[in-house]
Amino acid sequence: MSEVEVRLPELGDEAGDEARVAFWYIDVGEEVEEGDDLVQMLTDKATFDVPSPVAGRLTVQLAAEDKAVKVGGLLCKIEVKD
Amino acid sequence: MMGDQPDITARARRFPPWLKKRIPSQGEAAEVSRLLAELKLATVCSRAHCPNLPECYARGTATFLILGDSCTRSCRFCAIEKAAPGPLRDDEPEAVAEASARLGLRHVVITSVTRDDLPDGGAAHFARTIRAVRARLPQAIIEVLTPDFRGAEAAIDAVLAARPDLFNHNVETVPRLYATVRPEADYRRSLGVLAYAKRRATAGGMTVYTKSGLMVGLGETADEVRTCLADLRAAGCDILTMGQYLAPSSAHLPVVRFVEPAEFAAWEAEARALGFAAVAAGPFVRSSYQAETVFSTRKA
Numbered sequence A: 001m002s003e004v005e006v007r008l009p010e011l012g013d014e015a016g017d018e019a020r021v022a023f024w025y026i027d028v029g030e031e032v033e034e035g036d037d038l039v040q041m042l043t044d045k046a047t048f049d050v051p052s053p054v055a056g057r058l059t060v061q062l063a064a065e066d067k068a069v070k071v072g073g074l075l076c077k078i079e080v081k082d
Numbered sequence B: 001m002m003g004d005q006p007d008i009t010a011r012a013r014r015f016p017p018w019l020k021k022r023i024p025s026q027g028e029a030a031e032v033s034r035l036l037a038e039l040k041l042a043t044v045c046s047r048a049h050c051p052n053l054p055e056c057y058a059r060g061t062a063t064f065l066i067l068g069d070s071c072t073r074s075c076r077f078c079a080i081e082k083a084a085p086g087p088l089r090d091d092e093p094e095a096v097a098e099a100s101a102r103l104g105l106r107h108v109v110i111t112s113v114t115r116d117d118l119p120d121g122g123a124a125h126f127a128r129t130i131r132a133v134r135a136r137l138p139q140a141i142i143e144v145l146t147p148d149f150r151g152a153e154a155a156i157d158a159v160l161a162a163r164p165d166l167f168n169h170n171v172e173t174v175p176r177l178y179a180t181v182r183p184e185a186d187y188r189r190s191l192g193v194l195a196y197a198k199r200r201a202t203a204g205g206m207t208v209y210t211k212s213g214l215m216v217g218l219g220e221t222a223d224e225v226r227t228c229l230a231d232l233r234a235a236g237c238d239i240l241t242m243g244q245y246l247a248p249s250s251a252h253l254p255v256v257r258f259v260e261p262a263e264f265a266a267w268e269a270e271a272r273a274l275g276f277a278a279v280a281a282g283p284f285v286r287s288s289y290q291a292e293t294v295f296s297t298r299k300a
Helices: B029-038 B053-058 B092-103 B123-136 B153-161 B175-181 B187-203 B222-234 B261-273 B291-296
Strands: A002-007 A018-024 A037-042 A047-051 A056-061 A068-070 A074-080 B020-022 B063-066 B107-112 B141-145 B166-168 B209-216 B239-244 B278-282
Touching: A037 A074, B029 B053, B029 B092, B063 B092, B063 B123, B092 B107, B092 B123, B107 B123, B107 B291, B123 B141, B123 B153, B141 B291, B153 B187, B166 B187, B175 B187, B175 B222, B187 B209, B187 B222, B209 B222, B222 B261, B239 B261, B239 B291, B261 B278, B278 B291
Parallel strands: A047 B020, B063 B107, B107 B141, B141 B166, B166 B209, B209 B239, B239 B278
Antiparallel strands: A002 A074, A018 A037, A018 A068, A037 A047, A056 A074
């Protein structure tokens, strides 16, 4: 088993800016396929769905709904079968 | 596996459903960001907080922002920093050419802040950048999105002399809203920039497509948009982009209305009927969004 960290990519706001977690599509413990939406984020300009870069199981969410995350900040971790 | 259907209306009701973007799970976004940082280049994508940035960077494209990254004007729709700009960066044209080559761009879009502090408004720097890109990528289509140069014909001449393929200047909004949206600009002057560029290029035997963009959702009426499209055609404008205005922050002008995708489709049809050679209209359409694709759809 290994763990992949999912970080908030640039969403158009400049580095250092934040996006807010609207809601999580995937709960802790749920399995995801690569490309499944993990979380919906809000910036001042739009809503963004962040997909999973890998298939695996979501082990931890680092930001609760309505909380702000900085670009590059950790959103969640996905456990991947080696 | 998806969780239970989330209560979207309660939690994310700030934007209508069509203003949702999906971030590509694969792509070149990180490489593009690294390259731009390495070459110390700014993009309007980042400085204007464009919601298309994840999509465009993932596709390996970006729109370069030259002449510095702070602007001498204080347009109330724009996120770019308003401050006294610094000196021009002499190696910026080469850096843009280097980035374009390393990204393998076939269609290079170069825009800038407005530099009313410079005698030529930055036109010579635009021209140098066009020439530098042309030297590195002779086959690339080069599109410039310029400020109004305060209407100075000599500045437009200088840019055109470098032979861009597209000359883009945005009217941005209808004339009634200029005082609130772009108080230091002038609608007739912007139309004049487009008309002069077209006239001058044609007289010089150059094939230069002119292009302009309009934001909607700022409180304009349909009749005002219609008049604006007719004004653009009368100015010889070839290509039109129309997109939803989105406020970069609560300190900027608020969105008056979210325009539905069907309404954009109707505008696109109407604009084509007016004779624009190419039209892109949609909620996330921006001036340089999918510029290569939009240009490729042009009618002769």
